[in-house]
Amino acid sequence: MSTDTQERTSPGRSNSVIKDGGEFDTSDTIIQLRDLNIHYGSFHAVADVSLDVPRNRITAFIGPSGCGKSTVLRCINRMNDLVPSARVDGSIVYSGVEINTPKVDPVEVRRRIGMVFQKPNPFPKSIYENVAWGAKINGYRGDMDEHVERCLRQAALWDEVKDKLKESGMALSGGQQQRLCIARALATEPDVILLDEPASALDPISTLKIEELLRELEANYTIVIVTHNMQQAARVSDQTVFYSLNERRQGVLVESGTTAKIFTNPDDQRTEDYITGRFG
Amino acid sequence: MSATTDAQSLEPAAVRRRWRPRIDGRKRTSNWLSRVFFLATVSAVALLVLLLGVLFYRGWDWLSLDLLTQQYSRNAEGSGFQAAILGSIWLVAGAGILSFVIGVGTAIFLEEYAPRGPLTNFLQTNISNLSGVPSVVYGLLGLALFVEFMNIGRVLLAGALTMGLLILPIVIIASQEAIRNVPLGLRQAAYGVGATRWQVVRHHVLPAAMPGILTGTILAVSRAIGETAPLIVVGASAIIFRNPSGFFSDYTAMPVQIYQWTARPQEEFKDLAAAAIIVLMIVLLSMNGIAIYLRQRLGKDRW
Numbered sequence: 001m002s003t004d005t006q007e008r009t010s011p012g013r014s015n016s017v018i019k020d021g022g023e024f025d026t027s028d029t030i031i032q033l034r035d036l037n038i039h040y041g042s043f044h045a046v047a048d049v050s051l052d053v054p055r056n057r058i059t060a061f062i063g064p065s066g067c068g069k070s071t072v073l074r075c076i077n078r079m080n081d082l083v084p085s086a087r088v089d090g091s092i093v094y095s096g097v098e099i100n101t102p103k104v105d106p107v108e109v110r111r112r113i114g115m116v117f118q119k120p121n122p123f124p125k126s127i128y129e130n131v132a133w134g135a136k137i138n139g140y141r142g143d144m145d146e147h148v149e150r151c152l153r154q155a156a157l158w159d160e161v162k163d164k165l166k167e168s169g170m171a172l173s174g175g176q177q178q179r180l181c182i183a184r185a186l187a188t189e190p191d192v193i194l195l196d197e198p199a200s201a202l203d204p205i206s207t208l209k210i211e212e213l214l215r216e217l218e219a220n221y222t223i224v225i226v227t228h229n230m231q232q233a234a235r236v237s238d239q240t241v242f243y244s245l246n247e248r249r250q251g252v253l254v255e256s257g258t259t260a261k262i263f264t265n266p267d268d269q270r271t272e273d274y275i276t277g278r279f280g
Numbered sequence: 281m282s283a284t285t286d287a288q289s290l291e292p293a294a295v296r297r298r299w300r301p302r303i304d305g306r307k308r309t310s311n312w313l314s315r316v317f318f319l320a321t322v323s324a325v326a327l328l329v330l331l332l333g334v335l336f337y338r339g340w341d342w343l344s345l346d347l348l349t350q351q352y353s354r355n356a357e358g359s360g361f362q363a364a365i366l367g368s369i370w371l372v373a374g375a376g377i378l379s380f381v382i383g384v385g386t387a388i389f390l391e392e393y394a395p396r397g398p399l400t401n402f403l404q405t406n407i408s409n410l411s412g413v414p415s416v417v418y419g420l421l422g423l424a425l426f427v428e429f430m431n432i433g434r435v436l437l438a439g440a441l442t443m444g445l446l447i448l449p450i451v452i453i454a455s456q457e458a459i460r461n462v463p464l465g466l467r468q469a470a471y472g473v474g475a476t477r478w479q480v481v482r483h484h485v486l487p488a489a490m491p492g493i494l495t496g497t498i499l500a501v502s503r504a505i506g507e508t509a510p511l512i513v514v515g516a517s518a519i520i521f522r523n524p525s526g527f528f529s530d531y532t533a534m535p536v537q538i539y540q541w542t543a544r545p546q547e548e549f550k551d552l553a554a555a556a557i558i559v560l561m562i563v564l565l566s567m568n569g570i571a572i573y574l575r576q577r578l579g580k581d582r583w
Contacts (some may be wrong), residue, residue: 082471084396121465123484133483134473181469188473260348 023257024239030055030222031076036090038071038080038251046071047250049090051241053192058214058223060233060259063243063274068251069226072243073194076224077113078106097192100176111138113192114185119201120177122169122184127152127161130169130180135187147187153182156213175206179213186217193217195225199232210234230275234263242271306469335561339554347552347559351521352537356548361556364537366523367436367516368505368563371533376501382444383451384486384493390452391459392481411449418446419513427514434515437527442514446507447500454496454499458489491578498571502564508535534560 031053038046046068053059061069070081078099080086092100099109111134122130131148140147148165152158157179161172169180178198185193195214199207214223214236227233232239240262242254255268266272291299324350342356343521350360386407394400422442434439462485470480488495512518514533534556541553 077472079468079471082468107474107476109474110472115468115470115472117465117468119465121463121469123466123469124488133470134475137476137479137483138474184469184473 024052024054024057029053030095032091032093033072033076034091034093036072036075036088036092038068038075038089039087040083041085044248044250047246047248047252049243049251049253051253051256053222053224055222056218056220057238058218058225058236059239059241060126060237061226061241061243062228062230063251063254064229064245065228067245069243070196070243071251072210072253073196073226074115074223075100076192077115078196079110079115081106093166111188112145112190114188114190115193115255116178116181116185116193116195116198118197120174120181122168122172122177122180124168126166127172127180128165131183131187133187134184138188140187151183151186152180154217155179155185156216157183167191173206175202175209177204178206178210179209182210182213182217186221189209190221192222192224195223197226197228200228207232209238234251234259242266242274244270244274282386285327288565303424307377327445330386335554335557338551339556339558340554342548342552343558344555347522347555348384349562352519355544356552359552361532361537362532363520364532364556365559367531367562368535370436370524370527370531371440371443371511372501372505375443375504376497378444379448379451379500380493380497383448383497384455386452386495387455388481388486391456392477392485407449407452408557411453414509415446415507416509416513417512418442421445422510422514433528434517434530436531437522438514439511439531439533440518442510443504443507446510447504450472450500451497454500455489455493457498458492459485461492491575494578495571498567500572502567504566505533505564506535506560508533508539511536512539533540534563 029052033051036049063069074080075088080088130146131151199210237259240259241256243251244254246252255271346358346360352357426432426438426441466484470484511533516536517530520532538553538556541549
């Protein structure tokens with residue numbers, strides 16, 4: 001799997017950046033959300049979310065259905081721009097640049113912050129084209145064959161598809177399709193990959209493969225994953241963010257911290273109730 | 281609690297007392313209605329069969345290659361309508377290209393670019409209304425706009441443009457439907473790798489919607505091929521002895537010729553018209569066949 005670590009530097013997995021009290025060192029933050037409020041028409045869906053996403057770490061969003069975790073995730077690469085009634089207020093700073101402003105083109109944001117969706121959605125094209133398309137439209141100038149192979153290897157799919165690159169991506173199994181979607185996201189060389197419940201439509205074996213893959217990708221990418229599965233969050237993430245609904249049915253961020261802390265010693269009673277299965 | 285059950289019921293007596301299932305009555309209604317619906321189907325098909333029967337009875341003896349190879353003649357015997365067949369093909373080609381280009385463009389704009397709002401709703405409503413306007417009104421529009429105002433004259437181009445306008449709303453609506461049916465996931469995937477709106481439309485939405493768009497266009501065009509009224513208004517000739525030589529020549533079309541023949545007093549011309557209708561129907565059916573083939577063929581590898 002070490003075919004390509006490119007010139008990116010891995011911070012390693014040392015705990016030195018984790019301060020006492022289960023927080024990450026804010027000097028290594030890649031994405032900063034401040035006072036995020038999201039409306040759909042007159043519906044106030046998410047209220048006052050502030051969060052730091054640490055670089056080259058896996059952050060998991062957990063919480064009950066309808067609490068706004070996917071909505072927040074989709075703000076990070078401006079996917080909510082595609083929903084006509086959506087309005088996103090607040091600040092999203094990515095690598096020191098405010099991106100939640102009309103001055104920043106969402107097309108550029110999405111190249112740097114890739115996304116993998118809940119339902120595997122490969123293009124109805126060949127496996128090769130699925131990976132190459134994103135690179136091609138963004139003007140990739142290197143050797144495309146090499147690039148496609150590199151992305152497929154990084155997504156741990158190369159060995160399974162190397163003899164059928166010309167076949168349709170739709171012909172793969174669900175788990176393979178989802179890894180193809182990850183390869184497709186890697187093809188634009190993003191810094192950050194957002195995953196919206198990537199394993200919820202997959203069987204346990206495929207789910208495990210995706211989780212292992214995320215651990216490998218962590219060295220080179222920052223990963224934010226929404227999951228309904230708390231064991232998955234516990235297994236795969238470094239930071240866990242718990243969302244819930246307040247009394248006005250708005251999604252709020254209850255608590256965030258290192259996964260170890262959230263799952264063993266959360267500060268908030270609601271977090272504890274949720275992870276111990278007493279609620280949600 | 282006794283475990284005894286009525287011999288004829290699956291439920292214990294205590295439960296049964298609270299229900300009145302009327303199974304026989306419900307089944308009777310269901311059976312009776314299924315007969316009504318079957319009858320409706322039979323009468324629809326019967327009418328069609330009757331129509332075809334009369335056509336073939338009257339037209340069969342007149343069905344000959346002369347129809348395809350000969351031109352209009354004073355005698356029914358040996359008379360054909362090659363100029364009308366070619367005229368219809370020219371008309372349909374022109375109308376099809378015009379309505380496809382403008383129609384698909386409009387559909388893309390309305391579905392992918394236009395912001396949702398009162399103006400878009402207004403446009404949408406008007407397009408739907410236009411598809412219900414009687415075709416003779418389009419003929420009058422064509423006469424005023426193309427023949428007179430733009431001074432094209434009573435030539436094939438004016439007929440093709442009028443036919444194009446006539447089927448434009450149908451093409452727009454069919455294309456919108458096809459574009460709307462492209463799954464959101466496909467669009468999101470494309471936007472997610474940093475594609476612009478046009479790249480998403482060009483590489484994903486249009487290819488996925490194309491079978492539906494083509495089917496809609498062909499069905500619209502096959503409606504145009506049977507239209508008579510607007511062509512008469514914009515000046516298709518009923519009596520013509522030459523094949524059309526291009527968009528600026530005199531022309532006639534199959535339904536116009538058929539109409540002219542049925543209006544003649546001699547019986548044999550009416551039979552000749554029946555034979556011509558059979559030819560027209562064969563053309564129509566093959567166009568529908570192409571539409572079905574395209575839908576199956578292009579729709580194979582999809583989400």
